[in-house]
Amino acid sequence: MVVGLDAAPPELVFHKFRDILPNLGEMLDRGAYGELESCHPPITIPAWAVLATGKNPGKLGLYGFRYRRNFSYTEQGIATSLSVREPALWEVFSDQGHSSCLVGVPPSYPPRPLNGNMISCFITPSAEKAYTYPLGLKREVERLVGRYLFDVEFRVEDRERLLRRLYEMTEKRFRVLNYLMEHKKWDFFMFVEIGLDRLHHAFWKFFDPQHPKYEAGNSFEGVIEDYYKYLDLKVGEMLKTAGKDTLTFAVSDHGVKGMKGAFCINQWLAEEGYLTFTHPPGGVVDLEEAPVDWEKTLAWGWGGYYARIFLNVKGREPRGVVDPGDYESLRDELAGKLSELRDPEGRRMRNRVFKPQQLYPELHGEPPDLLVYLDDLYWRSAGTVGHGSLYLSENDKGPDDAVHSMHGIYIAYDPQETLKKGRVEKARLLDVAPTILHLAGLPVPEDMEGRVLE
Secondary structure (H helix, E strand, C coil), X not given: CEEEECCCCHHHHHHHCHHHCHHHHHHHHHCEEEEEECCCCCCHHHHHHHHHHCCCHHHHCCCCCEEECCCCCCXXXXXXXXXXXXXXXXXXXXXXXXXXXXXXXXXXXXXXCCCEXXXXXXXXXXXXXXXXXXXXXXXXXXXXXXXXXXXXXXCCCCHHHHHHHHHHHHHHHHHHHHHHHHHCCCCEEEEEECHHHHHHHHHHHHHCCCCCCCCCCCCCCCHHHHHHHHHHHHHHHHHHHHCCCCCEEXXXXXXXXXXXXXXXXXXXXXXXXXXXXXXXXXXXXXXHHCCECHHHCCEEEECECCEEEEECECCCCCCCCECHHHHXXXXXXXXXXXXXXXXXXXXXXXXXXECHHHHCCCCCCCCCCEEEEECCCCEEEECXXXXXXXXXXXXXXXXXXXXXXXXEEEEXXXXXXXXXXXXXXXXXXXXXXXXXXXXXXXXXXXCCCCCCCC
């Protein structure tokens, strides 16, 4: 069984909250554990796909929640289950005649056939859609909990309502999980609870004294701790249902830390002469709505937890202007300038700029020309233009208190204590799939990139 806790950080699970999480604590005490290095970039999609397949994002062609369509300036898509063409863990189990049960593992909408049962993840458009495999499972879910919740809108000001919805979603999820464990056949069971990630994004500034907007004694100060305790209780119920003969993993796709602000990447590119407008944008607008003069634009960027920079290359983009012979020198020039950026106080930001070829042995899909982690990911990238400053104290897409860090958690626990106990060093997302297959006594595909954690 794989317990997926989206965004659970080692700093809380292994340290700060260790004594208030008895079930995860028992897994720690009696199992193998360690920090789990995420992929590049450390984002829910592609990270869970990397964990499930043992393949890197370049191989998968997934560089974030969104992807670019046909080298267009404006057309984007959302990664779905159809975007993942490499076999996942449950498919290897199926090939060996074993059944699986999956709930909420991104990206799993639309649900694809498998030997077992599936409920799709947070990218599911609505409960009106076909979100289960087999189709009839949807009726069972709705008889049990009514309208199923895949996600909550977390970039909102009404935190009270959000908190109620968050608990409603999680309660329904675990009722369904326990039902499936007890009533469906499975050899491999995996779920991802997205609520933890949403909790961090919506409540981190109320919890973390290091957050620039933290206020001691605020009414939401205990919300994150309370939810962790609640989640630990639910995990304990599942461990009990799973029984003594179930090897259980608790994993997260990335960690979390407080957001310092958002850097306006396109506004910077415009100020530096790489992005040109036919006339000044009329207020704050998305780049897709801005008057971009593509015949004079060399580069533009996307917002998000990291910045994606694209070059306007002749023969690749519709109105490309960058000569292919100048491509590398322009990338190097941009990388150099981006590495020198300073924050509003004049301090040099700890920026990391990557060419995709540095991160991935092979590239599929349409990767950005540069990936930029702003100030060690403490700053988001804002893709909108028309702001009065390059630096925003808030996310330009709505309230958001947290960003992603590079390390999540890894715990492997066998109630019968057949596993070697203690700390596991240098574990990576890529290592989880081969480790699970190895411990299940199944063949590890030769093209899985990770190592078996022992």
